[in-house]
Amino acid sequence: MAQITLSNLAHTYAPSGEQESDFALKTLNHVWQEGGAYALLGPSGCGKTTLLNIISGLIMPSHGRVLFDGTDVTDLPAEKRNIAQVFQFPVVYDTMSVRENLSFPLKNRGLAGAQIQARVALIAEMIGLEDILDQKARGLTADAKQKISLGRGMVRESVNAILLDEPLTVIDPQLKWELRTQLKSLHRELGHTVIYVTHDQVEALTFADTVVMMHEGRVLQMGTPESLFETPKHTFVGHFIGSPGMNFLDASIEGNHAVISGQPVPLGANYRNPCGHTQIGIRPEYVQFTADGGLPVVVRHIEDLGHRRIVHAELERSPILVSVPEGCPFDSTMTQVRFIPEKINVFTNSWRVEGETF
């Protein structure tokens, strides 16, 4: 286990990339604490796999350094860094049995037979492979194969970190949930530093203590799942996290009020008079329908999800989504919406502004 430090790290695939747009990964400083459970979240192509491969040593960064516990490992290849990595698609050695697959990384590092046996037995039990230990890996189902990949990643006790690159992509939804829970408890039992790359916010938010949100090669926000949900630093985070994402409405900000098409909306803090393109962001969960005292909306259609309804409405021709929980009163007289003031975030030029609470 180790603390991983990224210092002024950046990467470009272009040989002489000088322009900012050439960079798959823009300059980044970050410390991954020992034993932490991290998720790297972002849409496809945002640079999260590049970042992961730089940490594991499969890619040499074009700029900056990678340090494990203060030791510079930037120039060390993957095989020397003592990390484990699990890939999107299961990688198993077809001709070996499950047991041989799990013991392979240990055997290559010259561990004694008894030690290998004990460690393989432990890991196999943890991830539920003990029944098929002596079967050939060829011909197993995709999720069993991915379990083997996970097992091979966890079998080494002394790894600096376990890197998971969208490990549940090929798994059926039902088993996904099971494996995710397993991963979480494995992390708790083994205490490794785990970095989990995913584009699925549910996976990220349920697995990680700290979520690192990336977009176009840049880290937008780092924080607990809750902080990403409640106080997104960037409109993209607000839009990406949550299902559905945050509503954004153009508004002018005047101290502790926002003005949307001439109507004042109270805010939970004082923002003075920010300049630039100002917007307010409000989660559909924090928008309420009301008969009067709010902003008038036109309801377009309603999605019934069972435990709640998502109402697609229009406020002055800009779309707004409202989440109405089960049992919450909602009828045709309620044609206005109200925002919970404390839950409103204010953004200028897409970045969140911190308000002064009174």
Added chain:
Amino acid sequence: MAKIQNNKAWLLVLPVLVLVAFSAVIPLMTVVNYAFNDTFGNNQFFWNGLGWFEEMVRSERLHAALGRQILFSGIILAIEVPLGIFIALNMPKRGFWASLCLVLMALPLLIPFNVVGTIWQIFCRIDIGLLGRGMTALGVDYNYTNDAFDAWVTLIVMDVWHWTSLVALLCYAGLQSIPDAYYQAARIDQANRWDIFRYIELPKMSGVLLIAVLLRFIDSFMIYTEPFVVTGGGPGNSTTFLSIDLVKMAIGQFDLGPAAAFSLMYFLVILLISWVFYTVMVTRDAGGDS
């Protein structure tokens, strides 16, 4: 849902059946006819039962040709398969050089068999051939026309030159289909070069490799044109393989009965081996990866 049985579709196969009947089945029947009968000419046939087959199975001459044939196929497989794998492993993976390699490798495969024979026949002649004269100039006692060993070496080198590309190209295709993640995982698992070959590359190309071995075995087992052009089966009978012997028997000596029995057995042996290969491949795939 019950499947609808409609056997009328078989009628669509009829034209092919008719064509195959004329191109293969009917000519084959004349061979079968010769194999079970004897004739003294005038289109008069006498029933000979399994006589020709018994004679051929006991024939020393056939045993010797079969022995040479197995030896030849064994040697060229033992050279071409490892060499093909080795070349495939070392070919560039992408870019200009990969394309150039592919084109150069494919060239020998495109040359007609008798032209290959002619090229090597001339290339190896000690009076005018570059290789033959060169060897002689270097003081090597080389003459494929009167030394059995030299003749064998010439034929084997020619076959390796002609067909190793096929094995290499098939293996190359197999290697290209391995995702990068496998190599990355192997690096992280600290697998050495031999492990990567043994546990990743070989299993992933075993399917195409089996096809390569099958093709090369069948082809070399039936080889005729190239040795016929280069050595004509000589010196003596030292490079007389099964098909060369068959042609000598059928067209040289006009022993149509024995030759017909011989060719039927030859055909059945190849069919049997192909079937074994096919069965192995199918059972492998059935127990194989998803």
